[in-house]
Amino acid sequence: MTIDPTFPVIHWTDGAAEPSARWRSEAGVVPPRRVVLADDxxxxxxxxxxxxxxxxxxxxGDYQNARQLLQAMARRIDRKPRKPPAAPLDAFNAHRQAQAQRARTLGMLLIPLDADYSIPLRRAPDVKEACREVYGDADARGGESSVVSLRELLGLIGAHEWRKKGVEIAALGARIHPYYGVFSPVRGEYVELVARARLPSRALAFDIGTGTGVLAAVLAKRGLARIVATDADARALACARENVGRLGLTEQIQISEADLFPPGRAPLVVCNPPWLPARPSSPVEHAIYDPDSRMLRGFLGGLSAHLEPGGEGWLILSDFAEHLGLRSREALLDMIDAAGLKVIGRDDIRPVHPKAADLSDPLYRARAAEVTSLWRLGVK
Incomplete structure (x- = not known):
């Protein structure tokens, strides 16, 4: 076994030997300081x-026994649910802290991976394809074995199944296939808003932060002649290209790498930024959390320079952050005004996801009050 020195390595004791292996964590978790062997x-x-x-x-030990052990550990963590604080922001912070602690504890159960991503345990499933989709070609890593959290590995397997199955999008009459770490369009209300809003033009649109490419695809299905869809994340760009190709929309949709805007102007510029202005705890949370509203501010600040005269910017945003006390409506309107923009109109929709009706959810009150809006913005 050859260990790549550019990646973290973990060590443990096995009798008189002191083996080591590469540490894998797409969540950016640091290697554990102490590792002991465990079995059935x-x-x-x-x-x-x-x-x-x-x-x-x-x-x-046996792989399936490891899964059962992980479930048993989770039950011990969840055995005594804490009463959330009354203040929404305090409840949100307590919820994130509890979730982070839960992830740290459950992340301590580790699984070995051979150089070809096979699991050298009894009754282990074949996870090679799921690992290749996230980690890349095993041969490119020089044939090294590795260790991964079982919890994270199960996340990779689940993402692989979603990628194969896809998410049905009513506005497309087809499925979108999300990659691991790319925001999945399982919440259809924001897609419906784009599917039903009045189009200012059918000539050209920019889709900023395209992710899976779902909104660009919806616009193409609505008859736009050309859409330039951008993203800064390599995994999202690959995901969008695959979805666009699968849907037969490559003639209409151009996928481009950009921090936000592509060059030029368009009569329609669409953006669905992360909805919560908080710091992500791992790289895969960047689709949910927007620290200091950086992407939102960047979109609003650059919109006027990329809109054609009379054009519209569509900002798709949930007010979940407002109900949590993370951002006020006044602060949002001030950002819009400071960017030299005005609100032309707004279309609202209520969420239909299960958590909005889950009374046991510590953030239930905020979820039940949530409204997702498509803000139609123009230059003053």
């Missing part, structure tokens, strides 16, 4: 106690 003899109480103390457990 370990009880859930012992595993939970050690994981809570920051000791990682490298599994050497």
């Amino acid at each position: 003899r370990m009880t859930a109480d012992a595993a939970y106690r050690q994981a809570s103390e920051g000791v990682a457990l490298l599994w050497r």
Whole structure:
């Protein structure tokens, strides 16, 4: 085995030997400081106690037993749900803190991967394709074995299944296939807003932060002659290109790498930025959290320079952040005004996702009050 020195390495003791392997974490988790071997003899109480103390457990037993152990550890964490604070912002911060602690504890159960991404454990599934989609070609990494959190590996497997199955989009009459780490259009209300809004032009549109390419595809299906869809994330760009190709829309949609705007102006510029102005705790959360509203401010600040005279900017944004106390409506309107923009109109829609009706959710009040809006903006 050859260990790539540019990647983190973890070490453990196995009898008189001191093996090591590459540490993998798409969530950006640092390698655990202490690793011990564990197998089918370990009880859930012992595993939970050690994981809570920051000791990682490298599994050497049956794979399916490891999954059951992870579920048992999760039940111990969830056994005593805490009463959320009354203030929405306090409830949000407490919820994120609890979720982060839960992820850290459950992330301590580790699974080995061979150089070809096979799992050298009894009753282990074939995860090679799921790993290749996220980690890349195994051969390109020089044939090294590695270790990954079982919780994170299950996330990769779930993302692989979503990528194969796809998400049905009513406005397209087809499916969008999201990649791991690219925001999945499972919440259809924001797509419906774009599908029903009055078009200012059918000549050209910019789709800023395209992600899976779903909004660009909806605009193409509505008859726009040309859409330039941008993103700064390599995985999102690959995902959008695949979806556009799968839908047969490559003649209408151009996928371009850009921080925000492509060169030039358009009569329609669309953006669905992350809705929550908070710091992501891992790279895969950048589709949800927008620190200091950087993408929102960037879109608003650059919109007037990329709109044709009389054109419209469509800002798709939930007011979830307002109900959590993360941003006020007045602050949003001030951002729009400071960017030299005016509100031409607004179309609202209520969420239909299950959490909006889940009374046990600590953020239920904010979710139940949430409204997603398409803000039609023009230059003053």
